[in-house]
Amino acid sequence: MHLIYSRFITKVTRDLGLHKFDEPFQKLLTQGMINKFQPHCPDCNVFLMKVDLKEMKCKICGNTNLIQKSVKMSKSYGNTVDPGEIIDKYGADAARFFILFGASPSSGLEWSDEGLGFANKFLNKAFHLFTERIKFSRNEISIRDTLMNYKLNKLIKAVSTALEKIEIRDAVNNIILFTTELVKYKSEGVIEEIYNECLEKLALI
Ligand SMILES: [Zn+2]
Structure with missing residues (x-):
């Protein structure tokens, strides 16, 4: 209903000579x-x-x-579903995160408790990634480190492209994949400089 109002008001104010455009939106994305x-x-x-x-x-x-x-x-x-119950059980962040990775404007969102559980687990994993110190570090750069650097650049590109197209789900999926990869890299032993850069860029994204 608010769409009809906004178009109506735009057309009335145009007819009153207040502006010259016909429509209030250039592009509309409905959820x-x-x-x-x-x-x-x-x-x-x-x-x-x-x-x-x-x-x-x-x-x-x-x-x-x-x-x-x-x-x-x-x-x-x-x-x-009762948002209060979900927030009590999983926390508000898990609920928000689930909506971000589950929803796409074109197909909608399939609500599932499993999805919420996954969101909760993922956020915990990401939290530990940021809060726990590195256990193993190395000095010599191997192909593994170069690959991690490549994946970081790939992530930045994929998320930037997805956000430009308002494809939030794609962006979030890329973040999930990279985070999982970074957890694995951390557990195998890292070059601190590369690891810290990955972590910093991930936080910014
Ligand atoms: Zn029947």
């Missing part, structure tokens, strides 16, 4: 729906509503052989 699994009766092709969830059977045919199918979150389906 996708948030979906979650919900019991579904394949025989009648209907989802169970919130009121039917207690009995867990199809209101139309009485079928109890239901399947789980993804549908947009809504109060009438009763498949919404």
